Amino acid sequence: MAQIKAAQVKELRDKTGVGMMDAKKALVETDGDMDKAIDLLREQGMAKATKKQGRIAAEGLTEVVANDSAATVVEVNSETDFVAKNEKFQTLVHNIATAVLENNPSSMEEAEQLEIDGKSIADTVASATSTIGEKITFRRFKTLEAAEGEVIGEYIHMGGRISVLVKLEGGNEEVARNIAMHVAAINPEYLDREQVPAEIREHEMSVLIEQAKNEGKPENIVEKMVQGRLHKWLGEISLVDQPYVKDNDQSVGQYAKANGATIKEFVRFEVGEGIEKRKEDFAAEVASQMK
Missing domain, CATH: 1.10.8.10 (Ubiquitin-associated (UBA) domain)
Known part of the structure; x- marks a missing residue:
């Protein structure tokens, strides 16, 4: 044991x-x-x-930069919130995001070799670690590109603790930003039910079955009850099915449709998520x- x-x-x-x-x-x-x-x-x-x-939150900032056809979100971490409020650190984060947006790298390895004022991002971050006195880490990035007829909305919460990008087909930037605000607040895991991997569904189903059995439910109603709970769970984690945070009488998908839009993609970065x-x-x- x-x-x-x-x-x-x-x-x-x-x-x-x-x-x-x-x-x-x-x-x-x-x-x-x-x-x-x-x-x-x-x-x-x-x-x-x-x-x-x-x-479990680590410290640092997320940042969004955008141009007419694309937007990039990055996360850069520091050891303390005090450093995250430092102007030099904030400038570093902005410069990294700008370099990524302008060069559109395909991987973190490629992104770290992009240059800021003649130095690679990797070297720039190393220098910042030495200058600021805390370990600085460029953790991740994501760029969304808008084709013709698509729009990208952005939302930054609490000065960079959370940053969200939402891409729509149709609609407008205001609708996209409103949905981005919802994503920041509710934190959906998937765009829709179809995106939930089969193994994730099967795992949840097995847990729900055991849960129902341990509640002493009759065998003949367990399956129906579990299907209902699974349906509810899928709605809770899927963006288009969640009740819209500004109007609980309609789902996010219904809000988008009412404004002539279809949600194509979203990305949400929260400082320190998953970092111990x-x-x-x-x-x-x-x-x-x-x-």
Whole structure:
């Protein structure tokens, strides 16, 4: 049997919201497998659906730059929020985004070799690390290009904590920006149900089946109930099916259609999502309770 560490218990608690002892028990029963422990807690009705990568915020900024036919969003990380508010850091982020938009690289490796004032982005970031005194990382980028008849809307939230791009066929920039605001607020995982991979659907179905069985539901109604829950879950994670944040009486897809638009693509960057920050000494806090 795997030895369960206090840090694992804290991670599971953070991802599921369950109590410490319930988290420890789930890890023991699944031999320390984090994903299986999350599924077990969900099947027991103790944890809500959760992404497998918790969004533990690192610091830094996202930035959007655009021209008449394209828009680019980037994320650049720092160690502290204090540095993220530094004018030099903000200028660096803007310059990186501009270089990416103007050159349209196809990969991070290619992007890092783009030049800013005669130096590659990789070297520029290394210099910034030395000058600012914190580790600076150019983490990711995404560029959306608009063909004829398409528009791109952008929305930046909380000074760069979240940045969103939305591309529409038809409509206008105002409609695209309104949908981008919705994406920033609600954080859909997919554009529509068809984009949800089969393996993700099947995994969710298996969890819902076990959940229903553990609730003591009769076998003859489990399938119908699970299908209903799966339908609801797919609507919750799909942008076009979500209730529009400014008008819950219509879905986002209906709002777009009413304005002569079809949503083609979206991208949402939130600072630090999926990055583990430096951990506190949680072990000492709970060591006595772990015995």
